[in-house]
Amino acid sequence: MEVKVSYREGHLVVAAIRVAAHRQSGRPPTEDEIAAVSGLSREWVGVLVSQLGRLGVVQLLTGPFETRVEIVDHLALEKLPHTESKSDVEDELKEFAAKKREEDEKLRQIFTGENLRRREEEKLDKLADDFRTFKPKPPKSAPFMKDEP
Numbered sequence: 001m002e003v004k005v006s007y008r009e010g011h012l013v014v015a016a017i018r019v020a021a022h023r024q025s026g027r028p029p030t031e032d033e034i035a036a037v038s039g040l041s042r043e044w045v046g047v048l049v050s051q052l053g054r055l056g057v058v059q060l061l062t063g064p065f066e067t068r069v070e071i072v073d074h075l076a077l078e079k080l081p082h083t084e085s086k087s088d089v090e091d092e093l094k095e096f097a098a099k100k101r102e103e104d105e106k107l108r109q110i111f112t113g114e115n116l117r118r119r120e121e122e123k124l125d126k127l128a129d130d131f132r133t134f135k136p137k138p139p140k141s142a143p144f145m146k147d148e149p
Contacts, residue, residue: 004081005048010057013038013040014071017029023037029068041094055079058070
């Protein structure tokens, strides 16, 4: 599926690159920094930056540990379509991010907080019940030790 960057989205990403670079004293920003400034999801910023890179608006500076984005030709933004084409990709990315947050919250609840304490208390209560009802069994090898009535 080919994603078309709209005029508004292109300008938003380029403006976010400029602001993030200004905050970093001129250093080209990463996609995460662009996403934080623009308010878009990190995944969607990656798609937009990739498309803008193909159009020659930005250049991806790939290093061994990270990828940074630098503006090459901001005037190429004027060639972008002015129509807002809301793509299904953005909606799917938002749904994915929401599901990921829900899963993270479920895992956080499992490993911390009330659920963990409640499970530990249940385990301790079960052990206490087992100790109260514990009756030692006589050894099988000594039948003469049985209590006779």
